[in-house]
Structure formats: structure tokens, C-alpha cells
Amino acid sequence: xxxxxxxxxxxxxxxxxxxxxxxxxxxxxxxxxxxxxxxxxxxxxxxxxxxxxxxxxxxxxxxxxxxxxxxxxxxxxxxxxxxxxxxxxxxxxxxxxxxxxxxxxxxxxxxxxxxxxxxxxxxxxxxxxxxxxxxxxxxxxxxxxxxxxxxxxxxxxxxxxxxxxxxxxxxxxxxxxxxxxxxxxxxxxxxxxxxxxxxxxxxxxxxxxxxxxxxxxxxxxxxxxxxxxxxx
Numbered sequence: 001x002x003x004x005x006x007x008x009x010x011x012x013x014x015x016x017x018x019x020x021x022x023x024x025x026x027x028x029x030x031x032x033x034x035x036x037x038x039x040x041x042x043x044x045x046x047x048x049x050x051x052x053x054x055x056x057x058x059x060x061x062x063x064x065x066x067x068x069x070x071x072x073x074x075x076x077x078x079x080x081x082x083x084x085x086x087x088x089x090x091x092x093x094x095x096x097x098x099x100x101x102x103x104x105x106x107x108x109x110x111x112x113x114x115x116x117x118x119x120x121x122x123x124x125x126x127x128x129x130x131x132x133x134x135x136x137x138x139x140x141x142x143x144x145x146x147x148x149x150x151x152x153x154x155x156x157x158x159x160x161x162x163x164x165x166x167x168x169x170x171x172x173x174x175x176x177x178x179x180x181x182x183x184x185x186x187x188x189x190x191x192x193x194x195x196x197x198x199x200x201x202x203x204x205x206x207x208x209x210x211x212x213x214x215x216x217x218x219x220x221x222x223x224x225x226x227x228x229x230x231x232x
Contacts, residue, residue: 007049007052007056010052010055011048011049011052013217014048014051014052014207014214014217015048017208017211017213017214017216017217018208018211018213018214019046019048019051019207019208019214019217019218020037020045020046020048020051020207020208021043021045021046021208021211021214022036022043022044022045022046022193022194022195022208023043023044023193023194023195024042024043024044025039025042025044027194027195028044028194028195029194029195029196029197029198031196031197031198031199032192032194032195032196032198032206034050035047035050035051035194035198035206036194044194046194046206046207046208048207050206051205051206051207054203054204054205054206055205055207055218055221057203058189058203058205058222058225059221059222059225060225061165061187061189061202061203062165062167062189062222062225062226062229063225063226063228063229064229065164065165065226065229066225066226066227066228066229066230067229067230068164070163070164070165071094071095071158071159071161071163071164072094072163072164072165072166072167072226073094073095073096073097073156073159073163073165073166073167074086074088074089074094074095074096074097074166074167074219075096075097075098075101075166075167075168075169075174075177076096076097076098076168076169076170076174076215076219077097077098077099077100077101077173077174078169078170078173078210080209080210080211080212080215081098081169081170081209081215081219082098082099083212084169084212084215084216084219084220085098085169085215085219086098086155087219088219088220088222088223089155091223092223092226092227092230093158094158094226095155095156095157095158095159095163096155096156097155097156097177098155099151099152099155100151100152101174101176101177102152102153103176103180104180105156105177105180106162106163106177106180106181106183106184106186107180107183107184109162112153112156113160115149115152115153116149116153116156116157116159118149119146119149119150119153119154119157120157122142122145122146122149123146126142126146162184162186163186164186164187165186165187165188165189166181166186166187166188166189167188167189167190167222168188168189168190168191168201169190169191169209169215169218169219170190170191170192170193170196170209170210171188171190171192171196171197171200171201171204172192172193172195172196172197178190178200178201182200187202187203188200188201188202188203189201189202189203189205189222190203190204190205191205191207191209191214191215191218191219192204192205192206192207192209193206193207193208193209193210194206196209205218
């Protein structure tokens with residue numbers, strides 16, 4: 001298959017997933033202007049030809065990380081992205097955050113590691129029946145601790161070091177995560193709609209970041225790129 005035919009196929013798939021829908025012009029961030037094709041019924045339409053080029057650039061970067069055995073942190077806490085982001089990360093054994101971004105996950109990593117270690121310790125004790133020595137009230141409090149730790153840190157148990165890169169759905173929504181990555185110089189790949197500042201991330205993929213079908217499509221593309229990089 002030629003590169004042009006391949007690209008055309010990719011654009012057709014993106015169109016079918018609704019990747020071309022942005023927001024109203026009043027919400028557009030200036031950095032997205034070059035990627036706007038036009039407007040339909042008051043909604044800005046992304047230029048999928050340009051998006052396909054940015055997507056391919058991002059995928060090449062992801063493949064490079066996979067070849068080097070690097071770890072990528074997947075982030076997507078809004079309802080439309082949670083399942084796709086978690087499933088995608090799990091499929092390639094990568095850490096993820098889909099509930100709440102806890103401030104300091106990257107910039108205060110040593111402290112976060114302690115919280116993760118506590119979660120692993122409490123999980124282990126519960127599984128081994130070692131919590132039986134506590135009173136019913138104490139066990140209830142420990143269970144609540146485990147629940148809270150699970151919610152905040154279960155997805156990053158496998159993250160023993162700062163990740164080599166981060167993949168984000170909607171950098172505007174995940175602004176704290178983006179700032180932490182910037183501070184540490186961690187490259188960010190992001191699916192970003194028309195209200196996002198594309199200059200805040202290293203590999204911006206301009207596309208619909210608020211519909212399940214579009215998010216599913218782009219996450220699948222990133223995951224496949226990682227799998228391809230591993231097999232090269």
C-alpha cells in the first residue's frame with residue numbers, strides 16, 4: 001500500500017470516528033488556527049489531513065520509546081476518556097491515571113512512591129488475612145484507606161521511576177499533569193481539541209477529545225504504534 005493510500009484510509013477512519021469536530025469558534029485557542037478546515041453549524045471542523053500528519057509524527061515517537069523499552073504514563077480523567085485510556089494502557093502494561101491527577105505524581109515522585117508502597121503493603125496484608133488481628137472498626141478504616149489509595153494510585157503501581165513520556169487526552173483538562181511534565185522535561189503526546197494550547201505539548205494531535213469514538217480511535221492508534229515499536 002502506498003503512503004498516500006494509507007493516509008487516505010487513516011483520514012477516512014478518523015472521519016468515521018468523528019475526530020474532525022472541534023468546539024465553537026469562541027472557544028478556539030489561537031494555536032489551533034492552522035488546523036481548522038472550516039465551520040459547520042457553528043462548530044469548527046478540524047483539517048484531518050493535517051491531523052493525520054501530526055498523528056504519524058506522534059506514532060513514530062511512540063515507536064521509538066517502545067523500541068527502547070521505555071515507559072509511558074497514560075492520562076485521561078474525563079468521563080469520555082477513562083475506559084479507553086485505562087484499557088489502552090493495560091493492553092501494553094503501561095501505568096495510567098484515569099481518576100484524579102494527584103498533584104506531585106511527577107514532581108514529588110518520592111512521596112508518591114511511599115503512598116504506592118503503602119497501598120501494596122495493605123493489599124498484601126489483606127490478602128494474607130493479616131488484618132484479622134484488628135478490631136472491626138479498625139478494619140473498616142483500613143478498608144477505606146485501601147479504597148482511597150486504590151482510587152488515586154492503583155494505575156501507577158507499575159511506575160517505579162519517572163516515565164519517559166506521557167500520553168494525554170485533553171491537555172486543557174489535564175493542565176496540572178502537563179505543567180509537571182514540562183517542569184521535568186518529560187515529552188508529552190496529546191490528543192487536543194480546538195480549545196487547547198497545542199504549544200504546551202511536544203506532539204499535539206489536533207482532534208476531537210470529547211467523544212468516546214474519537215478518543216477510542218486515537219488511543220488505539222497510540223497503543224498499536226507502541227506494539228509495532230516493540231516488535232521491530
